[in-house]
Amino acid sequence: MSLLQTHRLARSFGGIRAVRDVSLTVEPGEIFTIIGPNGAGKTTLFNLISRVYDADAGQVLLDGQDITRVPPHRVAALGVARTFQNIELFERSTVLDNLLVGRHCRARAAPLSELFFTRANRRAEVAHRDKVEQIIELLDLQAHRDTTVGALAYGVRKVVEIGRALAAEPRLVLLDEPSSGLNAEETEDMSFWIRDIRDDLGITVVLIEHDMRLVDLVSDRVLAMDRGAVLAVGAPAQIMADARVVDAYLGG
Ligand SMILES: Nc1ncnc2c1ncn2[C@@H]1O[C@H](COP(=O)(O)OP(=O)(O)OP(=O)(O)O)[C@@H](O)[C@H]1O
Ligand SMILES: [Mg+2]
Structure with missing residues (x-):
């Protein structure tokens, strides 16, 4: 069964049909890339899948389950994590703390017991930290773990944002233009991180990307969009x- 499927997904803003009748399937373990000129509807498609926006029509299925109408936090709990075209991190917090925040959707809802530092809570806390340390190692962020995000170079912040998404232990991660603003060397590094995410963590990756060299390096399949519609896969x-x-x- 496909991990992700959209069926005739559609969304308009005023008179603009940002996404029209988009049907796609992403298989487990795939690196699937969406390309298309500016304004093609790529980010809107991500916003429909991650439930930031409501669809006007069509369906989104995750592992066969219809998630078209479930709230965004449920989508996250079901295993979908994402990054944003404009980095969204807590600038005044450290890399470590930003990654711990990424584990939020994995935390149990036990508000009262959290008041007490019980043995179970301590174990959960240790597990969260272990997971985050594993991601820090995977993305080679050791040197930056205690640095405030606002003090980091742009290229490092892009990697931290991916780390925050991975900290949620998703089955599927959506990366919106991971190489934008990166130089050639950083872009090449990014292509390694993307493959490591799939190969080492077993996470399925859907990315939006403009750098065709990166697209060619990492993608199993590519979907091209224009004016809201699928051109070719x-x-x-x-x-x-x-x-x-x-x-x-x-x-364009
Ligand atoms: N919240 C919104 N309100 C109004 N119009 C929107 C909104 N979000 C997107 N649009 C419009 O929908 C169309 C598709 O935008 P979208 O951001 O999905 O494109 P994109 O393919 O991600 O482009 P880019 O490569 O520039 O990031 C554009 O015409 C855009 O102006
Ligand atoms: Mg976009």
């Missing part, structure tokens, strides 16, 4: 050579 080389895709970029 296929292997990276096939999509980049597709006349409709080339036209969409030149037209």
Whole structure:
């Protein structure tokens, strides 16, 4: 069964049909990339999947379960994590604390017992820290773990935001333009992180990306969008050579 499926998903803003009739499937363990010119509807599609926006029509299925109408925090608890096109982190907190916040949706709801430092709470706290330390190691953030996010270079902040998403132990992570604002060397590093997320953590990755070299390096399949609609889906080389895709970029 596909891990993620959308069926004729649609959303308009005023007269703009930002996403129209988008149907796609993402298989478990896949790295699936969405490309398309500015304004194609890529981020809106992420916002529909992660339930930031309501769909006007269509369905989103996660592992066969209809999540089209469930609230965003439920989607997170069901195993979908994401990053944002503009980094969203707590600037005044350390890297470690930002990653611990990422575990929020894994915390048990036990407000009263949290008042007491019980043995169970202590065990849960240790488990959270272990998980976060594992992510710090995976993303090579050791040197920055106690640094305030606001003091970090932009490229490092992008990695921290991915770490925050991974801290939730998702089954599926949505990355909105992970390489934007990065230099060539950082972009190449990013391609390694993306593959490590899939290979070492077993997390399925859907990303939106403009850097075609990165797209080619990491993607199992690519979906091209234009003006809210799907143009083509296929292997990276096939999509980049597709006349409709080339036209969409030149037209935009
Ligand atoms: N909250 C909103 N209110 C009004 N219009 C919106 C809103 N969100 C998106 N849109 C419009 O929907 C269309 C698709 O926008 P979206 O951000 O999804 O594009 P994108 O493919 O992510 O573009 P980019 O590559 O620039 O990030 C655009 O015309 C945009 O202006
Ligand atoms: Mg966008």
